[in-house]
Amino acid sequence: MTRHLRKMPLTALFGFAVIFTYACVAIFAPLIAPYPETAIVGPEYMPWSDEFLLGTDSLGRDMLSRLIYAARNTLGIAIATTLIAFILGCSAALFAATMQGWVDQVISRIVDVMMSIPTLITSLLLLTIFGTSVLNLILIIALLYSTVVFRIARAVAMGIVVMDYVEAARIRGEGMFWIMFREVLPNAATPLVAEFGLRFTFVFLTVSALSFLGLGVQPPLADWGAMVRENASLITFGDLTPLLPAGAIALLTLAVNFIVDWMLHVASGLKE
């Protein structure tokens, strides 16, 4: 592994640097931000100045401070959602692959139906019904993405359960949990790590898109997607401030994608 780390391409290095910076900003937000998250500190739509480095937003809140605090909210939500999606999807997949037969069939058919509707559409429908709150947002998106995780993790696990060493464990008389967690999971872990990064980008983009549409994170909490929407009208005046939160999303997604791309490349090289 150290051999691969030394040969890391510039893109992946860039990715790690960006993620490190974002993590620092999110963790130390109160120390870095010049103003509080939701306080109105000046007139609306102030241009960039020494007092407000990036100006103020539609309500007169400091743009830079909100950008910084949004790192916490947006990243927190996206990571929590991806984690839940993975725990749900992977355990269902391991269970289905280990049990096979009708258990696998039932879970797989349910997932097929859930996946036959585009994620954004289902989440809009569910948000209408359950209402827009951060908790609902996390649970709905996690549930929807767990189906994708299930498919991928099941495919990976299916490739492992047919291995002779799993059969050897079965005919030794080992129980289901030993097979799931001692034989299958350790071998599925490596491909799933790259998948986690990839899914994170999709979850992150979906959550931000919903916030942009006004259906995700609700005011006054700062969120990058929502910030784009709140300040979008500035664009028509040639002000690129609304692009900053959108750019923050783009940069992080790009960083994660660069790392995932490198990991997949390394993994494909290891197969030979």
Add this chain to the structure above:
Amino acid sequence: MTQTPLLTITDLVIQAQSDDGPKTLIDGLSLSLNKGEVLGLIGESGAGKSTFGLGAMGFTRDGCRFASGSVIFDGIELTQASPKVRRGLRSTRIAYVAQSAAASFNPAYSLIRQYSEFPVLAEGRNRSAVEVDAVEAYRRMHLPNPEEIGFRYPHQVSGGQLQRAMTAMAMACKPDLIIFDEPTTALDVTTQIEVLEAIREAVREFNTAAIYITHDLAVVSQMADRIMVLRHGNLVEEAPTAKMMSDPQEEYTKSLWAVRSFKAPAKPLPDDALTPLVSLKNVTARYGPAGPDVLQNVSFDLHKGRTMAIVGESGSGKTTSARCAMGLLPRRAGDVLLDGVSLPPDYHKRSKEQLQQLQIIYQMADTALNPKQKISDIIGRPVTFYTGLRGRARTERVRDLLSAIDLDPNVYFDRYPGELSGGQKQRIGIARALAAEPRVVICDEVTSALDQLVAEGILRLLVKLQQDFDLSYLFITHDIATVESIADDVVVMQKGKVVEAGPKDQIMAPPHAPYTELLLSSVPEMDPGWLDRVVQKRALE
């Protein structure tokens, strides 16, 4: 020998790019091949046979390159030639026959369409004229329905027939040189003999030069005029076939030649009154509720301390019988007895003690060991699971088992399977089976994926362990030589049925059942005249 050779390779070096810098696959090999001459390239896996064979066509796989040396075909330097020149020679002057014809035919086109592709494209011939040729070529290859078979698609034709169709395709433009890359390795012996005969006839008829790549000594001795032995990308030895077979010079070559001589000591016949250890009685089984019966009334008895070989070709049901005995495939009818007591059909229903009695060793050691577990855990788990040993007692037991399979416990205890060679992994698989303290061990083609020298080591080890641990083996194999060296009893299977069963001396000596006769006579022998004799004999019958 004044004629100019058709192909001259001088000090060829082929390297593969890897993250650790270039890796040398072919390390300065030379050869010269005259018109109409057949050269056999032989070696174990990783010897570089295929890379060298492709190199002779001026071709390297993705990520490989000619580092130095030259390949001169009929005066043309291929390593330096433009891609266009190299492409122009292929099919028309140099052709290639791949190991897996099933994967090497394009699924989207009929056989005859693929046959005529280059005669039409490179020689500008009329398609219908080429198709008439194709039918003639198919007939020469002894393909059934030569007029019609070409219009089929690859998936509609069997493996042996595809391999012959591919040879016909290679000869479509009457090339001067054909590279045969293990053309019969994936085939059963009874099919192999037909393909070998067809290939040899065609090569002789058109006086085509050929490079015949294989790992099978007996096969190469039938096909080649001259043999080159390769190892790790280097030449070990080169000589005319007859001389190479009778008088190999190098130690490595001698050891390759000698491996077939191993024979386990004979055992006295068991008492008839004795209850067999494992007994299959009229077992019938199928995959899925609607599938055909893959086993029909299979019966045989394995006695204590003996080795019973189940021999047959692919689809004969030899592995399925073992899986029924293990309970992996529940039988539909019949019975499986252990010590005269019926075992439940499904292994889920069997007790821990019943499971412990029967252990299995797999063919592919790579997939048989969990790559994420240490050797000590792989062997230690069944120790704890069945015998309840933990802590120091378990460690001692694992170390004893490692010593029993001739691996140094101090070296291998904490290793992972990925750090071991194929033969070592297979030994770990054996140790894992022994850790359960079983009475019966099912060996499923345990030597088929290994090179001959390594395979022989495994066979010797199994015989030793049988004596030390008082084991009985159910030994599944397609290889008659393995049967000869290790079995006490033999069961011959074909299409899910038992053809014959009995002590080895009885089964292997005439008179045979017709299928056994066919099977035994199809196994290539080291004698260069073998193929001619068999073909002649079969023609007379």
Add this chain to the structure above:
Amino acid sequence: MHAVLKMVVQRVALGVLTLLVVSALVFISVEFLPGDVAEQILGQSATPETLAALRDQLGLNTPPVERYFDWLGGILQGDFGQSVISQRPITELLAQRLGNTLSLALLATLISVPLAVGLGILAALKRNTWVDRTINIGTLTAISFPEYFVAYGLILVFSVKLGWFPSISIVSGTVTFAERIHLTLLPSLTLTMIVTAHMMRMTRASIINLLALPYVEMARLKGASQRRVVVVHALPNAIAPIVNVIALNIAYMIAGVVIVEVVFVYPGLGQLLVDSVAKRDVTVVQAACLIFASAFIIFNLVADVISIVSNPRLLHRK
């Protein structure tokens, strides 16, 4: 029956079944509303009497199964019911917007499919060269960008700075074809960028898988040129994977349409859906979701049928 026909019929039947299940789910989901549609409509002003009257009027007192079949029957005849908020027939709301959304998506598809497939094949052929690396980084960047980032970026450059295109795309029934193209070019371009990148990466991956197959190497060893290897030997076997890639990307297209319509204030189905979700106009949300979901299911169905029909193993049975 011929095997292929049988498989196609099976696949279509499965598609119809999926559509039914999805429509049922969309219908049932509304049953989970806190309260019911009648409470939703009346809101604060509800009294037990008005609620009862409205429930009666909306047929909420009949069993759900019966209501589902009424609803489905209505949709099949082009009647999506009434908006909960505006009380107008939903079909009327949908009619023109559906056309607008389709024309936007069609324009984006026409640009992106040939572009993505072409570039995907190019990248696969030039694997591990600078062309491939450039395309790889370019597409990674494009899929990393949220749709609205691209959209606002394009607006900033092309409508605010350069003034070539309008920043909002309000199309009405009276616009000419040329005007429509002019109005929808920026939204289509946004969609195209995102979808092309996704589609291209998948095309590249499936072509690379194909080029590693033994019969492709065999074609090389038979002396086929690179062009012939790709066009004659690889592409006929690539139809199924490529069609599947395109169908899969309809999901990105749909998500993209919703956001792009909001950014450009484009009067399409996505805009309607988002507005209705905000207003909690459940019946309209139901209708719009059903249309988007059906479109996705039907596209995947078509893709699968094409894969079946183009598979030589199925076309030429033993």
